[in-house]
Amino acid sequence: MSGRRHSLTLASPDATCAFAQALGSRLSAGDVLLLSGGVGAGKTHFARCLIRALLLTPEDVPSPTYTLVQTYPGTPCEIWHADLYRLSDPTEVIELGLTEAFESAIALVEWPDRLGDLTPSGAIALDFTPGAAEDTRHLSLTWSDPRWTTRLKGLTDD
């Protein structure tokens, strides 16, 4: 099956947060979200909103800039938040336990280009780009696994 694609405009940080929460509520174990876009594009903002909505108990959701991964107990399963910008070697992805988490947890990965061959084929890619106004972002979603077509039904307008 060939891939699918959808684009939307996020007019404010709140709009991004609302979309993240709506998508988050549909996720289950084994779902991997690849969050790409330049520095300040909104990847962490999106991930933070999504994770906060699924946390079993409220806690801070810091950017995993230096820790590379943060894990959270959530509903319906553990949530992994990774920022691979500072990854030194792709094999580190295995050492961090990320490849296992791709199977058993919900995983959100910033700078997913670092995954190389370890990129899960069933993942959905979310690419954030700046819009015309300071608080506007364009988000393009691409996937090939049909499960995402179901997940996104009613969330995106086609």
Ligand SMILES: Nc1ncnc2c1ncn2[C@@H]1O[C@H](COP(=O)(O)OP(=O)(O)OP(=O)(O)O)[C@@H](O)[C@H]1O
């Ligand atoms: N529509 C929007 N959606 C998301 N963030 C927005 C939007 N408009 C403005 N922002 C602001 O842009 C910034 C995005 O920062 P964020 O840390 O999420 O970027 P990032 O993509 O994770 O960058 P990095 O590559 O450094 O990790 C935040 O300060 C956020 O408030």
Ligand SMILES: [Mg+2]
């Ligand atoms: Mg970030």
